Amino acid sequence: MASIPREKNTFVVTTPIYYVNDLPHIGSAYTTIAADVIARFYRLQNRAVLMATGTDEHGQKIQRTAESLGRSPQAHCDQIAAGFQSLWHKLDIQTDRFIRTTSPRHEAIVREFFQRVWDRGDIYMGQQQGWYCVACEEFKEERELLPEKRCPLHPNKAVEWRDEQNYFFRLSKYQTQLEQLYQDQPSFIQPEGRRNEVLSFVSQGLQDFSISRVNLEWGIPLPVNPSHTIYVWFDALLNYITAALEPDQEPTLANALATWWPASLHLIGKDILRFHAVYWPAMLMSAEMPLPGRVFGHGFLTKDGQKMGKSLGNVIDPFDLVQRYQSDAIRYYFLKEIEFGRDGDFNETRFVNILNADLANDLGNLLNRTLKMADKYCDRRVPTLVEDAIAIDNVLKSKGIDLGSQVAQAYELLAFSQACEAVLAVVRASNKYIDEQAPWKQYKQGNQAAVDQIIYTVLETVRLAAYLLSPVIPNLSNQIYHQLGFEVDFNHHDIGVVAPFSQHASWGVLPANQMLNDPQPIFQRLEPPS
Numbered sequence: 001m002a003s004i005p006r007e008k009n010t011f012v013v014t015t016p017i018y019y020v021n022d023l024p025h026i027g028s029a030y031t032t033i034a035a036d037v038i039a040r041f042y043r044l045q046n047r048a049v050l051m052a053t054g055t056d057e058h059g060q061k062i063q064r065t066a067e068s069l070g071r072s073p074q075a076h077c078d079q080i081a082a083g084f085q086s087l088w089h090k091l092d093i094q095t096d097r098f099i100r101t102t103s104p105r106h107e108a109i110v111r112e113f114f115q116r117v118w119d120r121g122d123i124y125m126g127q128q129q130g131w132y133c134v135a136c137e138e139f140k141e142e143r144e145l146l147p148e149k150r151c152p153l154h155p156n157k158a159v160e161w162r163d164e165q166n167y168f169f170r171l172s173k174y175q176t177q178l179e180q181l182y183q184d185q186p187s188f189i190q191p192e193g194r195r196n197e198v199l200s201f202v203s204q205g206l207q208d209f210s211i212s213r214v215n216l217e218w219g220i221p222l223p224v225n226p227s228h229t230i231y232v233w234f235d236a237l238l239n240y241i242t243a244a245l246e247p248d249q250e251p252t253l254a255n256a257l258a259t260w261w262p263a264s265l266h267l268i269g270k271d272i273l274r275f276h277a278v279y280w281p282a283m284l285m286s287a288e289m290p291l292p293g294r295v296f297g298h299g300f301l302t303k304d305g306q307k308m309g310k311s312l313g314n315v316i317d318p319f320d321l322v323q324r325y326q327s328d329a330i331r332y333y334f335l336k337e338i339e340f341g342r343d344g345d346f347n348e349t350r351f352v353n354i355l356n357a358d359l360a361n362d363l364g365n366l367l368n369r370t371l372k373m374a375d376k377y378c379d380r381r382v383p384t385l386v387e388d389a390i391a392i393d394n395v396l397k398s399k400g401i402d403l404g405s406q407v408a409q410a411y412e413l414l415a416f417s418q419a420c421e422a423v424l425a426v427v428r429a430s431n432k433y434i435d436e437q438a439p440w441k442q443y444k445q446g447n448q449a450a451v452d453q454i455i456y457t458v459l460e461t462v463r464l465a466a467y468l469l470s471p472v473i474p475n476l477s478n479q480i481y482h483q484l485g486f487e488v489d490f491n492h493h494d495i496g497v498v499a500p501f502s503q504h505a506s507w508g509v510l511p512a513n514q515m516l517n518d519p520q521p522i523f524q525r526l527e528p529p530s
């Protein structure tokens with residue numbers, strides 16, 4: 001791809017790269033779906049979008065998992081990474097980059113970055129003593145631990161005592177600069193509650209952290225001392241730089257900076273906030289590289305109100321879910337039902353009820369019955385209206401005129417639930433409108449102009465709803481657009497050229513006289529779980 005000028009029209013969104021100790025779970029799917037939705041929204045806006053995800057493959061946790069399964073670490077990583085890719089495909093997630101930390105390109109970036117930080121004098125040898133949680137791949141402060149030295153995030157696993165020589169990164173040197181960053185750019189950490197957590201953590205005083213390990217082979221050797229490997233988090237955070245390279249470019253920091261760096265948005269779960277909002281910007285400051293635009297820490301999912309975990313036996317298998325319900329349903333539930341930023345719950349009965357109410361009834365039935373009427377009363381075409389036939393204070397038109405900007409603002413703020421709600425409110429208003437206006441009565445009375453206006457108004461509202469929800473439910477939006485007579489594919493990367501937001505998010509796009517297609521139910525009602 002040709003390089004994009006600096007005043008770039010780019011939007012770069014990343015997910016965490018996931019540990020390959022196990023197949024993806026619903027939590028990793030949640031973050032990745034959200035990233036895909038925001039990427040799709042900016043593609044509609046015809047921005048040059050890069051959506052990056054990947055897998056975090058080094059470190060003790062992965063080495064031990066592979067050993068316990070009797071596999072070589074690389075063979076294990078290959079297998080699990082393929083599982084992640086397959087799930088993203090099934091969930092209609094369009095990844096532009098899938099970074100694996102064991103790739104030679106990534107390793108080259110890590111070495112060059114390490115060297116830069118080393119040359120700045122920000123790395124030194126010291127003695128690391130402390131409690132290490134292998135599941136977090138992180139040293140824990142004694143005061144953070146639960147009784148019997150358990151990690152609060154992994155209470156079924158004991159932390160391990162370490163006393164070894166490590167190389168350290170001078171995080172403390174960046175205390176003031178970081179505080180300045182949070183002050184100058186209040187939106188750097190979102191939402192507000194997460195920002196406050198970070199401010200309070202940083203105000204307690206930052207300590208240097210170790211960035212190398214001894215006696216651990218499964219990692220990138222330290223350029224200055226190959227008997228150490230690079231700490232898995234130092235390595236992993238740099239995936240964001242590797243992602244900024246074009247696939248055919250030589251892996252250098254200069255190349256990564258040329259087009260896609262800095263990232264606009266790092267989407268993460270609240271568990272890894274400190275790494276992204278404190279360690280990562282400090283590492284970039286040391287390497288004298290631009291900082292990402294914002295870090296958003298979303299909440300955690302529970303199942304039926306309970307923390308999910310293998311030992312609890314209540315893990316939701318996303319492969320099973322997508323096979324039973326298809327991707328649009330899953331995408332819609334998680335984004336509509338849970339306010340992004342807060343914790344949320346998965347409950348299958350609620351899942352089925354929401355999908356039936358919103359997608360099968362409110363949206364699907366509305367399209368279906370209106371198309372049937374258009375078939376009967378309007379010759380299966382979009383009615384042709386005399387100019388300005390629909391009054392500006394028509395309830396649907398007046399809502400429809402504002403809807404595009406309202407929903408765009410919600411997407412920009414990552415308020416996915418609000419975006420869906422705003423669209424659904426107009427869809428519900430359309431159902432009410434059609435019942436009140438009763439076009440079948442007008443038809444009987446020979447009032448064709450009134451019939452045409454009602455049918456046009458409702459079809460146009462459904463079109464607008466489908467367009468604005470297309471980042472969330474691209475396949476349903478495809479079906480709706482198709483039944484309305486368009487040939488538009490919301491899964492196509494060029495959607496912002498074919499159906500740009502500036503045009504299709506407005507009211508009054510449905511062309512008069514456009515031939516409509518067969519009305520087909522777009523979403524089959526789901527059976528309640530047994």
Ligand code: ME8
Pocket residue numbers: 015016017018019020026027028030031056236237238239267268269270271272299300301302308
């Ligand atoms: O932390 N609810 O990887 P990880 C919502 N490799 N989101 C959840 C979740 C839940 N119950 N459980 C996990 C790592 N997540 C590192 C990241 S990035 C440079 C390195 C999501 O496989 C959430 O996004 O443990 C969380 O931050 C991420 O999975 C952690 O994934």
